């Protein structure tokens with residue numbers, strides 16, 4: 001990937017919330033839908049803040065000045081997305097049916113996530129960020145916009161999506177880097193002090209405790225309403241499976257751990273209790289732990305470049 005060109009795109013693609021025309025009136029919306037939409041945007045503001053905090057961490061870890069600068073623009077993008085989401089929440093809160101606040105599970109998970117990303121190994125932190133962005137971009141944002149069906153949301157989402165396309169491209173680029181021999185050799189050379197290792201494990205344990213309720217409240221339950229067929233979420237999880245099927249990615253310890261969870265979940269020996277425990281650790285709902293890509297799709301993905309895979313994920317988002 002031409003990172004200098006990407007950085008130029010990052011700078012050129014900047015925009016302001018005031019570029020949007022907030023004076024247009026929203027379409028007529030039922031009471032139930034208004035409440036759901038305002039809550040969705042309120043939580044979206046929180047998720048975008050979290051994404052911003054995670055990119056601060058990516059910026060800190062960046063190994064080259066150009067990557068550091070790219071992540072710096074991503075932090076700005078996510079802050080702007082959070083502000084836009086909050087403005088959208090207020091814009092659609094026409095009747096003030098109730099007061100809205102960020103879901104408690106998201107509030108609780110926020111510090112656990114930031115902490116975990118700080119202490120987990122680079123490739124693990126990047127895996128969470130990439131998976132999170134795929135779920136957010138391919139499934140949630142797109143479905144929210146379809147559900148709202150209003151020009152104001154569509155205009156804002158178009159700008160947000162333009163930024164997110166850059167994020168996904170770099171997320172995939174980083175997955176490629178963390179799957180490289182160069183990174184793996186570096187990781188083996190630099191053994192972390194046991195204190196840091198212990199912090200990483202305790203941060204991971206806290207993450208496991210808070211991740212599932214947060215994902216349920218903010219991703220899975222709202223998606224049941226706005227994407228009842230589950231098509232978009234399945235597509236997002238399929239993208240994750242295609243990416244992690246690549247041999248260099250598949251041999252990373254964290255990916256092997258997640259794959260082992262998935263295999264155990266799908267094993268015919270696993271009872272309902274074991275499956276529930278596994279789903280909790282994986283942070284996903286059971287239906288997304290089955291193999292969602294066909295063997296041909298997996299083989300095809302393995303033969304593609306990371307850039308081409310990222311492009312395909314972006315195409316799925318627009319489809």
Ligand SMILES: [Fe+2]
Pocket residue numbers: 048051077078081160164
């Ligand atoms: Fe964002």
Ligand SMILES: [Fe+2]
Pocket residue numbers: 051078133163164167
């Ligand atoms: Fe993003």
